[in-house]
Amino acid sequence: MKKSFLIITVIMFLFSTGCKKSDSDQSGKVNVVATIGMIGDAAQNVGGELVEVVTLMGPGVDPHLYKASAQDVSRLTRADIILYNGLHLEAAMGEVLEKMGEKKSTVPVSETIPKEKRLNADDYENQYDPHVWFDVELWRYSVKAVRDALIAADKKNKAAYEANWQDYDQKLAQLQNEVLETLNKIKPEQKILITAHDAFNYFGNAYGFEVKGLQGISTVAEAGTKDVQDLAAFIADNKIPAIFVESSVPRKNIEALQAAVKSKGFAVEIGGELFSDAWEMKELVKGLIWEWFSIMYRLLPML
Numbered sequence: 001m002k003k004s005f006l007i008i009t010v011i012m013f014l015f016s017t018g019c020k021k022s023d024s025d026q027s028g029k030v031n032v033v034a035t036i037g038m039i040g041d042a043a044q045n046v047g048g049e050l051v052e053v054v055t056l057m058g059p060g061v062d063p064h065l066y067k068a069s070a071q072d073v074s075r076l077t078r079a080d081i082i083l084y085n086g087l088h089l090e091a092a093m094g095e096v097l098e099k100m101g102e103k104k105s106t107v108p109v110s111e112t113i114p115k116e117k118r119l120n121a122d123d124y125e126n127q128y129d130p131h132v133w134f135d136v137e138l139w140r141y142s143v144k145a146v147r148d149a150l151i152a153a154d155k156k157n158k159a160a161y162e163a164n165w166q167d168y169d170q171k172l173a174q175l176q177n178e179v180l181e182t183l184n185k186i187k188p189e190q191k192i193l194i195t196a197h198d199a200f201n202y203f204g205n206a207y208g209f210e211v212k213g214l215q216g217i218s219t220v221a222e223a224g225t226k227d228v229q230d231l232a233a234f235i236a237d238n239k240i241p242a243i244f245v246e247s248s249v250p251r252k253n254i255e256a257l258q259a260a261v262k263s264k265g266f267a268v269e270i271g272g273e274l275f276s277d278a279w280e281m282k283e284l285v286k287g288l289i290w291e292w293f294s295i296m297y298r299l300l301p302m303l
């Protein structure tokens with residue numbers, strides 16, 4: 001009896017000292033705060049059991065306009081590391097992120113993508129298009145940056161993060177092949193994707209689609225009447241069968257476009273809803289990969 005009591009005490013002692021690390025919370029896990037679901041997904045896959053991940057923006061939230069709430073600020077303050085996309089995606093959070101960066105590791109994971117592989121943002125001089133997750137090849141750089149940030153925060157578990165990353169990176173490489181294979185089945189003349197805002201340029205570039213958005217790269221500037229009329233004319237002239245709603249942009253914008261096309265004597269369908277900027281990570285472990293398959297499923301009517 002006495003012996004087992006002693007063992008329990010020793011275990012409790014070891015456990016409590018093991019937890020007293022400056023870089024983790026009471027559970028002993030590294031406390032990660034990610035801005036968007038796709039980054040939260042990467043952190044969960046690479047961090048596994050070693051991390052506790054909180055994602056600030058839920059599915060359908062517009063990251064261009066998103067401002068940190070009081071609750072977010074307290075989460076950010078408690079975080080061991082903060083992971084965000086960068087490339088001006090979280091434009092309205094710039095100040096908060098900068099402030100946090102003075103105190104803790106705050107990493108813009110997609111700014112590790114080589115400049116020559118990035119696309120320029122047409123509407124903004126000297127800025128890059130931030131929607132890099134739409135090219136699986138490029139997203140692998142961001143995931144690698146997540147790995148490096150976790151290792152820097154929790155060096156003793158380096159080997160585990162590397163092994164998890166290796167496994168996930170391999171899955172992404174496989175995903176890239178499957179995306180290419182599926183989307184290549186769409187006839188070239190039908191590879192025109194029209195959505196609510198310019199989130200899909202990387203997608204178009206990587207998988208051979210001509211992409212047109214009603215609004216620009218950011219949703220900050222609203223589409224003018226002329227933009228709507230020009231795009232409507234393009235759709236009617238090219239007899240494009242479907243246009244797509246985005247979960248993070250009001251549906252009425254695409255409905256206005258549909259009405260403008262109708263006034264030009266052509267009926268265009270509204271296809272499914274695409275998650276553009278804030279994906280629905282239904283199953284966190286398979287989140288990004290699952291969402292890719294759901295994107296491909298929604299594009300199937302174009303086949």
Ligand SMILES: [Zn+2]
Binds near residue numbers: 217
């Ligand atoms: Zn966007």
